[in-house]
Amino acid sequence: DARVTQTPRHKVTEMGQEVTMRCQPILGHNTVFWYRQTMMQGLELLAYFRNRAPLDDSGMPKDRFSAEMPDATLATLKIQPSEPRDSAVYFCASAGTGLPYEQYFGPGTRLTVT
């Protein structure tokens, strides 16, 4: 049963600390998305990659957030330094090429910055 995995599932950290979230997309999927979900803003697209190349990261605060795909099986989202307003659930999703255009979401990382 192919699925997207994310680690850690929960993270509590203090303001100013670095946070790294990891995502393993479904094998064979070539597009990876990072979303942030909060009660106030809903689901926001932070960045997405196709064939490991960043296509759009306009939704991401560039001064503290960075996203990379070191290889086809790993995507990372890093926040440095973290702030309380970064508290949210971060989802990774992956999609294959062509039809259907379904995005498969991981279970999310719940981040709390105190």
Place this chain on the structure above:
Amino acid sequence: GENVEQHPSTLSVQEGDSAVIKCTYSDSASNYFPWYKQELGKGPQLIIDIRSNVGEKKDQRIAVTLNKTAKHFSLHITETQPEDSAVYFCAASSGGYQKVTFGTGTKLQVIP
């Protein structure tokens, strides 16, 4: 960019009744409209989608309608069941189906 509005934000229905969620979009070039269901503690999951060359699509108790002229689309759930309780998101995509803009979500509660 695309802007998707979704209503209502919360919806309570009695088990067996129908539920309707409505969305509007701003970009007339949008041509793909998926609907996702998010259960508590999980990531969203695609339940149905429609493309701009189709006006309506049905899958068992779920149906979607699209009005391109008015730029709105709707999700209809008939004979609702308690397991339909979740948050539902509409979305729209243009110029490369994979990137979508999500609506703000509708929390559906089905009362047994």
